[in-house]
Amino acid sequence: MTSTLIDGKSFSSGVRGRVASGVAGLAARGIVPGLAVVLVGEDPASEVYVRNKGIQTREAGMASWEHKLPAETGQAELLALVGKLNADPAVHGILVQLPLPAHMDAEAVINAIDPAKDVDGFHILNVGLLGTGQKSMVPCTPLGCLLMLRDRLGDLSGLNAVVVGRSNIVGKPMAQLLLGESCTVTIAHSRTKNLAEVCRSADILVAAVGRPRMIPGDWVKPGATVIDVGINRIEEDGRTRLVGDVDFDSAARVAGAITPVPGGVGPMTIACLLANTLTACCRANGLPDPELVG
Ligand code: GUN
Secondary structure (H helix, E strand, C coil): CCCEECCHHHHHHHHHHHHHHHHHHHHCCCCCCEEEEEEECCCHHHHHHHHHHHHHHHHCCCEEEEEEECCCCCHHHHHHHHHHHHHCCCCCEEEECCCCCCCCCHHHHHHHCCHHHECCCCCHHHHHHHHCCCCCCCCHHHHHHHHHHHHHHCCCCCCEEEEECCCCCCHHHHHHHHHHCCCEEEEECCCCCCHHHHHHCCCEEEECCCCCCCECHHHCCCCCEEEECCCEEEEECCEEEEECCECHHHHHCCCCEECCCCCCHHHHHHHHHHHHHHHHHHHHCCCCCCCCCC
16 A cells, blocks of 8 residues: 655645634734743754744734743743733734743743733633633644544544654644544553553554654554654765654655655644734634634
8 A cells, every 4th residue: 555645845835824724804904913922041953843833923914022031031031921912912922932941940830821822722721711612722733633634534533543652732623623523532651561562553654753754654554644753864875864753754654644754744734823912913803713724
């Protein structure tokens, strides 16, 4: 079997187009959605992410602010900035880039963000709302995965979904979203027994562990839909390459459809961040949530 490639680049460009149309519609009412991103310290990977977020936010027609604070910034100073952004009516979305320096309490900072502006969906209130099936802000990467799965499979109800990885950012919210779609959900992780067998039971296999090519093709059920969230930088044949958590070449021979790395889930994350910012802005103005896919 040769699998279908799920093209996150083209899919995310569709989502960004819809966001841009939504933003243009709001402009007619004199409303401009705005996203504030806060970066503490000089982590090079985070700086690249933050720059890309700013560029794509402006491309969608939204207002964008970047707050760069030195690594030695105190927690109280960061909390004061979050408080200022919470109170600013021009700011509809707030994202504090993680990881934060070790001397900071990341949970306290995230939980200081106004939940209505928490476009990451990491605030404890949004986690609880998602877990109880109520309207919330949904974390961007799992939301992107869900949009691609719905596009590929339509109704997901009754399907066996296995999520490998139990992080708060991807694994757990992904499992909640799939449960919300009436999938039968298993969360597997480093201590799972018979991981190969568990993976082989999956109609939907989501890999989010951060270990390069950990999942080989013979762990994949023939015809399964494979979503690879991993972005791992490795040295191979004398050059740096980005690879996923799934061994793409062997898995692509078995799966029904699979996301590549790069060009799969990655581009969907920022698209969903923009979508969440538009959603937050609509809610702040008493308008219905925007449609993200057509
Ligand atoms: N660092 C890596 N991914 C993310 C993300 O999705 N949100 C935030 N806030 N920080 C991150």
